[in-house]
Structures are given as C-alpha cells and as structure tokens.
Amino acid sequence: MAKKNKKKVVRPWCWYCERDFEDEKVLISHQRAKHFKCNHCSKKLNTAGGMAVHVLQVHKETISIVPNAMPGRETVDLEIYGMEGIPEEDLIAYNAKQDAGDNPASKRPKIASAPVELSEEELQNQLAAHRAMMQAAAAPPAGPSGQPAMAPGSGPPPPPLNHSPYPGQFQYPGMPPAAASVMPAAYSQFYQPRPPQPYGMPTPGMSHVGPPQQFPPFGNQMTPPGAWPPQRPPPGAPYGMPPQHQQPGFPPRFMNGPPPPGFVAPPGMPPPGAFGTQGPPPGMPPNMHAPGMPLSSVPARPPHSLVAPALPPSGPPAAPGQGAPSSSTGIPNPQLNNLKHTLHVTSSPDPTTLATVGTVAGAATTSATTTSATPTSTETKGAANGTSGKKDSVLIYANNDVSVEEVRAGLERYRFKSKVESSA
Amino acid sequence: MMIANQGQPKDIEVTSPPTDGISDLAFSKTSDFLAAASWSNEVRIWEVMGDGSTVAKAMYSHEAPALTCQWSNDGTKLASGGADNAGRLFDVTTGQPTQFAKHDGPIKSLRWIDNANIVATGSWDKSIKYWDLRQQSPVSSVALSDRLYSMDTHGSLLVAAMADRQISMYDMSQPTVPFRAMESPLKMQTRVVSCFTTGGGFAVGSIEGRVAIQYTDVKDSQGNFSFKCHRDGAPAARDSSVYAVNAISFHPIFGTFATAGSDGGFTFWDKDSKQKLKVFNKQPLPISTATFNRNGSIYAYAVSYDWSKGYTGAPSEQKNSIMLCPVQESDIKPRKK
Numbered sequence: 001m002a003k004k005n006k007k008k009v010v011r012p013w014c015w016y017c018e019r020d021f022e023d024e025k026v027l028i029s030h031q032r033a034k035h036f037k038c039n040h041c042s043k044k045l046n047t048a049g050g051m052a053v054h055v056l057q058v059h060k061e062t063i064s065i066v067p068n069a070m071p072g073r074e075t076v077d078l079e080i081y082g083m084e085g086i087p088e089e090d091l092i093a094y095n096a097k098q099d100a101g102d103n104p105a106s107k108r109p110k111i112a113s114a115p116v117e118l119s120e121e122e123l124q125n126q127l128a129a130h131r132a133m134m135q136a137a138a139a140p141p142a143g144p145s146g147q148p149a150m151a152p153g154s155g156p157p158p159p160p161l162n163h164s165p166y167p168g169q170f171q172y173p174g175m176p177p178a179a180a181s182v183m184p185a186a187y188s189q190f191y192q193p194r195p196p197q198p199y200g201m202p203t204p205g206m207s208h209v210g211p212p213q214q215f216p217p218f219g220n221q222m223t224p225p226g227a228w229p230p231q232r233p234p235p236g237a238p239y240g241m242p243p244q245h246q247q248p249g250f251p252p253r254f255m256n257g258p259p260p261p262g263f264v265a266p267p268g269m270p271p272p273g274a275f276g277t278q279g280p281p282p283g284m285p286p287n288m289h290a291p292g293m294p295l296s297s298v299p300a301r302p303p304h305s306l307v308a309p310a311l312p313p314s315g316p317p318a319a320p321g322q323g324a325p326s327s328s329t330g331i332p333n334p335q336l337n338n339l340k341h342t343l344h345v346t347s348s349p350d351p352t353t354l355a356t357v358g359t360v361a362g363a364a365t366t367s368a369t370t371t372s373a374t375p376t377s378t379e380t381k382g383a384a385n386g387t388s389g390k391k392d393s394v395l396i397y398a399n400n401d402v403s404v405e406e407v408r409a410g411l412e413r414y415r416f417k418s419k420v421e422s423s424a
Numbered sequence: 425m426m427i428a429n430q431g432q433p434k435d436i437e438v439t440s441p442p443t444d445g446i447s448d449l450a451f452s453k454t455s456d457f458l459a460a461a462s463w464s465n466e467v468r469i470w471e472v473m474g475d476g477s478t479v480a481k482a483m484y485s486h487e488a489p490a491l492t493c494q495w496s497n498d499g500t501k502l503a504s505g506g507a508d509n510a511g512r513l514f515d516v517t518t519g520q521p522t523q524f525a526k527h528d529g530p531i532k533s534l535r536w537i538d539n540a541n542i543v544a545t546g547s548w549d550k551s552i553k554y555w556d557l558r559q560q561s562p563v564s565s566v567a568l569s570d571r572l573y574s575m576d577t578h579g580s581l582l583v584a585a586m587a588d589r590q591i592s593m594y595d596m597s598q599p600t601v602p603f604r605a606m607e608s609p610l611k612m613q614t615r616v617v618s619c620f621t622t623g624g625g626f627a628v629g630s631i632e633g634r635v636a637i638q639y640t641d642v643k644d645s646q647g648n649f650s651f652k653c654h655r656d657g658a659p660a661a662r663d664s665s666v667y668a669v670n671a672i673s674f675h676p677i678f679g680t681f682a683t684a685g686s687d688g689g690f691t692f693w694d695k696d697s698k699q700k701l702k703v704f705n706k707q708p709l710p711i712s713t714a715t716f717n718r719n720g721s722i723y724a725y726a727v728s729y730d731w732s733k734g735y736t737g738a739p740s741e742q743k744n745s746i747m748l749c750p751v752q753e754s755d756i757k758p759r760k761k
Contacts, residue, residue, distance in 0.1 A: 393655070393657075393664040393665065393666050394664075394665045394666060395612075395631070395632055395633075395665075395666045396665055396666060396667050396668065396686055396687075396732050396733065397631050397667075397668050397686065397732040397733070398631070399613070399631075400612055400613045400631070401587070401613070402587075403571075403573055403587065403613065403615070404668070404730055404731040404732055405447070405491065405530075405532065405731070406548065406571075407731060407734065408445075408463070408489075408731040409488075409489060409507045409530060411735070414463060414488065414489050414507065415488070415507075416487060416488035416507050416508045416509065416530070417487075417488075
C-alpha cells in the first residue's frame with residue numbers, strides 16, 4: 001500500500017542514530033541529550049557544531065565525531081537540528097526503508113485465505129500492539145511504574161487490556177503505566193481498540209509500522225522496560241511477524257536473554273517477586289528510576305544493550321535518552337518522582353533489600369515516609385537537573401522528601417518514648 | 425600520640441567516642457572543648473590538649489537521639505537538641521543539664537544568637553523558636569514552610585533550610601520575618617547550610633553531591649555558583665556514584681571551607697577563587713558531621729554511618745569515631761585564582 005505513507009505523517013527521526021520519535025520536540029531533546037551533549041560538563045548544545053565549538057573553547061579539546069551516532073552519520077560538519085538539515089538523499093533512503101518495511105507485513109494478509117487471514121491480522125495486530133507496549137514499557141524513565149504493572153500483566157498473552165491508555169502514552173518517556181496495562185492487551189487486541197493508532201494498525205497488514213528496523217519482530221510482551229529504547233513507534237505494526245510473536249525467540253529480541261536482573265523473559269515476565277512484592281526488582285532499577293535517572297551501572301546496562309541490536313547506534317547511551325532526565329522528554333515527572341524515592345537500585349541487587357525498601361513503583365512518595373522503618377537508601381540516578389543528569393551515575397541517597405535522619409529516627413530503637421530513658 | 429587507624433596518618437582519634445552514630449560536633453569558641461551529639465542519646469564532651477590528645481570530660485543524655493549541639497559564645501554552656509523534642513543546656517560550671525526548650529517534634533538544629541542570651545531551635549515540627557534561657561516559654565516562634573533540615577548563624581544572620589528546599593534568611597533585628605526567602609539553588613534535598621564566617625552569604629549542600637555558594641544580598645547574586653563534589657569517579661563521569669554532602673564548615677579565619685560527605689571524604693575549597701584546595705583520603709564510613717575549632721587549627725570530623733543506605737546499608741559492626749585533623753595552613757589558605 002504505497003498510499004499509506006501519504007496518509008500518515010512520517011514521524012520525525014534522528015539523522016544521527018536513525019531512531020524515530022513521536023514529534024519533533026521529542027526528537028530535538030533526544031538529539032540534545034544524546035548527540036549534542038558535552039562529555040566533560042554535560043552541557044547540552046543545540047547542534048553538533050555548537051558542541052564542537054564548546055568543547056574546543058571550554059575544554060580545549062577537539063572532537064571529530066558525534067557521540068552515539070551511527071557509523072557514517074558521525075560528522076560534526078552537518079548542521080542538523082531536529083529534522084532540519086538532513087541531506088535529501090538520506091531522507092529519501094529513510095523513507096524508502098519505511099515503505100519497504102511495511103510491505104512484507106502487508107503481504108502476509110493477502111496471502112492467507114479468509115479465515116486464516118484474520119488470524120494473521122490478529123497476530124500482526126498483536127505484534128504491533130506488543131511492540132508498542134514494549135516501547136512504552138521500555139522507556140526507562142517511566143519505567144518504574146510501568147514495570148510493576150507490566151510484570152503482572154505481561155505474563156501470558158494476555159487478556160484484553162484495553163489498549164486505550166497505550167496509544168496515548170506512547171511517547172516514550174512516560175509510558176510505563178500505559179505500557180504495563182497495554183502489554184497484555186497487546187496480544188489479545190487487534191489494535192482496533194487502539195484509538196489513535198497513528199499507523200492505523202488495526203487494519204490488517206499493519207504494515208506501516210514505524211521504522212522497521214527498529215523493531216525486532218516480537219510477539220512477546222514487551223519485556224522489561226528499559227530494554228527498549230524509548231520511542232519505538234508504539235503502534236508499530238508488527239513487522240509481519242505474526243507467527244512469531246508467540247515464539248520464544250522474542251525474549252532474546254528484546255532483551256538479550258533475561259531482562260535486567262530480576263526480569264524474567266517476557267513470557268512470564270515479571271520476575272515473580274519483583275513487582276508483586278515490592279519495589280522494583282533488582283533488574284528494574286533502570287526503569288524505575290525516577291525522572292530520567294540513569295540506572296545503576298549494572299542493572300541498567302543489560303536492558304539497554306538489549307535494545308542495541310534493534311537500534312543501530314549506541315549501546316548504553318542509547319538507553320534511550322531516558323537516562324538523562326533532560327533528554328527524555330515527557331517523562332512524567334510526577335510518576336518518576338514517586339518512584340525514585342524508594343528505589344533501591346543497587347549494583348548488586350539484593351532481593352531482600354529490595355523487599356525492605358518497600359513498594360516502589362507507584363507507591364512512591366508516601367511509601368518513603370510510611371516505610372520509614374525500611375531503608376530508603378537507593379542508588380538511583382538522582383539527576384534532577386540537566387547538569388547532574390549523568391546517565392549512569394547513581395545517587396546513593398535518593399529520597400528527596402525525607403531526610404536520612406528522619407528515616408533513622410523513625411526506627412523502633414531510636415524512637416522517642418517519652419518519660420522513659422531509651423537506650424540507644 | 426597517634427592512634428591513626430583511620431584517615432591520614434596524622435589524624436588523631438578522639439578517645440571514648442560515642443557508641444552510636446554522631447549527629448553533630450561542636451567546638452567551644454573560647455576553649456578547646458569539643459562536644460558531640462549522638463544517636464546513642466548522649467552528648468559527650470572532651471577537652472582537646474595541645475598535642476591533639478583528648479580527655480573525656482563530661483556526658484549527659486537526652487531521652488532520644490541527640491541531633492545537634494552548640495557551645496555558647498562565652499563557652500560556659502552547651503546547648504543540645506534531640507529527637508526527644510527537647511533542648512537541653514549543660515552548664516560546664518555546674519556539670520548539670522537542664523531542659524530549656526521544647527518543640528512538638530525533634531529539634532534538628534540549634535544556634536546561639538550573638539549578642540543576646542537567646543538560643544534559636546529549629547525543628548521538624550516546622551518551626552523555629554527563640555528561647556531566652558531564663559524563661560520557660562519561647563520568646564517568639566517562627567512558622568516554617570516545612571521541617572527544618574539545617575540552620576546556621578553568623579552575626580545577625582540566621583539561615584534556615586527546610587525540607588521543601590526552601591531557604592529563609594533572617595536578620596536578628598527582625599527574627600520572625602525572613603528578609604529573604606528563596607528556593608534552594610540545588611535541585612535535590614538540602615542537607616546542610618552553613619554561613620560564611622566572613623559574612624554575606626552561605627553555602628548549601630544537598631544529597632546530590634553538590635554545593636551552592638549563595639550571597640544573601642540580591643545585589644551580589646552574580647557571585648552565586650554551585651559545584652559538584654563527593655562523587656566517585658570524575659565529576660563529569662557518566663557512571664559516578666553521587667553522595668550527599670553532610671557537612672560544610674567555614675574556616676573561622678580564612679573564610680575558606682571544608683565539605684564532608686557520605687562518601688567518607690572531606691575536601692577543602694576556596695569559594696572566592698573557586699578552587700579545590702585539598703582532597704583528603706576517604707574514610708571507610710561516611711563522615712556524618714564535621715567542624716573547625718575556634719582558630720581553625722583542627723578540623724574534627726565524625727566517621728559514622730549516616731543512614732544514607734538505609735538500614736540494610738548499615739555496617740555490621742558499629743564503628744563510630746571522631747577524628748581530629750591538624751589543619752596545615754597551606755591546605756586551607758585561600759589561593760589566588
């Protein structure tokens with residue numbers, strides 16, 4: 001369906017890393033955070049050239065390549081800002097790829113006979129929905145809340161979730177909750193419920209999914225958030241994997257094996273205790289981070305790297321711009337704030353510790369105070385402002401609402417028992 | 425005599441340290457007495473001798489962890505506040521503690537007001553109360569926007585930092601109405617505020633390894649700046665661990681300052697030339713609080729777990745110590761830009 005492209009708008013995409021985004025604002029903030037960010041001082045510039053000049057003047061160093069860029073797209077000479085400045089040939093090549101990606105998918109339904117066709121479509125729909133969910137779920141920043149939700153939901157090709165939340169949520173930063181709920185739905189729904197579907201997925205043959213290359217065909221639940229670079233076109237029609245989505249192959253797709261520690265491969269998802277019990281499982285950290293916090297080194301990496309195969313560029317940094325709060329757009333701060341406080345993300349995840357941390361995802365702020373007896377120490381990225389937004393740095397004490405002394409003073413042994421001499 | 429088992433070889437460990445975490449340290453302005461408030465409910469006092477050795481002198485208890493202490497300007501009394509919601513006064517001459525203040529919540533910080541026999545106590549009950557020691561009730565009370573997390577004074581300036589990241593500045597000529605209130609320049613929870621010993625401003629430290637230098641006068645706001653500190657790895661590194669700044673102490677003479685953090689390290693800085701003066705080796709545990717003595721020749725720091733990693737992060741063995749670092753003038757003197 002060649003017409004398809006004309007019908008829908010091409011999503012803005014980043015020339016440096018060939019990822020696409022919901023809208024240009026998101027794209028620009030992605031570029032600023034991933035490609036135009038100074039390595040020394042984390043200052044975010046507006047263009048590659050601007051960054052080069054800054055690094056030269058302030059840090060007295062010359063840079064020759066754009067960070068996190070695909071090979072062949074690393075030049076600092078081109079002035080790319082959002083979608084402006086992209087050389088025509090690359091534009092054409094990209095669009096062609098989009099079309100090509102859609103075609104195989106559209107082919108399938110035609111091949112199948114009527115009854116079969118339906119199911120294939122269904123599969124495609126599910127795939128696309130799943131993909132979307134994955135993307136949504138993947139967005140690390142949003143991760144925390146999403147994850148817990150995901151876990152339970154993701155299990156088996158789940159029962160209808162009502163996609164509705166999902167389309168809207170898709171902007172990658174903030175998806176998690178949506179993603180979570182979406183996940184199950186993805187499978188069972190056809191997408192029809194998905195109202196806004198940018199791509200009009202519901203139709204059979206969803207071919208028009210987003211950048212084909214980004215999405216590994218997957219049928220699976222999205223798997224642990226964080227694995228996915230944000231912005232995967234949500235509705236991305238299944239790449240035509242219809243048959244695949246059920247396959248065990250999925251998990252590998254997304255996450256290279258088990259999702260971050262604590263994550264179970266999509267099919268069963270959610271590391272059993274992790275979500276259900278409390279807080280994010282060790283693996284979660286990446287996702288759970290509060291606004292854009294980069295996750296602790298260990299856990300965070302795997303998910304990100306998982307995404308890597310799908311994404312052409314960058315490994316960890318790819319973690320989709322989520323790492324730095326500033327980079328990811330739209331991460332719903334309130335969500336994140338809730339989570340980050342009680343996140344207990346440590347490089348050596350300790351389930352017991354996590355348990356004591358208390359509910360993280362979702363409980364958030366209040367949990368910090370209510371579970372005062374439990375340690376609220378977390379190692380989450382606490383980058384509240386752009387300058388401290390190191391993707392992977394870990395804030396040892398991240399609870400912004402309660403001080404360490406208040407937590408400690410709340411413990412039984414330190415509590416003030418009036419009229420009684422309490423011994424330490 | 426050196427009992428240097430922690431920190432640099434030259435640092436001296438104080439004898440008979442408290443048996444639980446140390447929340448505050450205070451040197452007397454008139455003598456070489458050192459006081460420490462502790463989570464063991466006790467407030468301990470030592471005399472620091474010329475060679476750096478310490479002699480335990482006195483001790484008294486609150487009914488819950490003691491969180492703050494400060495000597496009076498004439499050095500005859502020590503005021504302390506704690507989680508028992510009480511402010512206690514220890515008179516060195518009588519050796520007896522009495523209660524002089526009461527709040528509805530733990531007293532997190534207290535300060536003597538210069539030129540007045542008044543102690544200001546700040547509490548998690550969202551208020552600061554001014555107490556004339558001869559009276560039972562506070563002279564006045566100031567409502568705060570949130571729990572008080574840190575407070576410091578210098579001359580007639582009192583700076584209070586709250587849990588909602590608000591910072592209020594008061595002039596003691598009008599102690600109940602802040603002459604300026606602002607949001608902290610740091611984006612994360614305020615951990616400590618400390619006034620310049622040279623007047624005119626204060627430093628703010630947060631849980632996110634960052635310190636902001638802030639001038640009280642809006643006219644001087646050009647000079648405000650902030651910097652990162654107490655992080656593992658290079659400050660701009662992508663995967664550094666970010667620790668809280670637990671204490672900021674200004675040198676009484678030079679106006680330079682020291683920061684101490686949850687990472688167990690302490691560093692001397694010069695805010696005027698914006699330079700790091702000296703970094704000291706890290707201690708095995710966080711430095712929960714620190715202070716200079718009256719002439720800046722000794723920097724005392726407490727090495728004890730600050731709960732930054734919660735209950736589970738607590739070391740299996742309780743190890744709390746107070747170290748005295750003899751300050752080399754070359755390390756703390758301001759430097760040219």
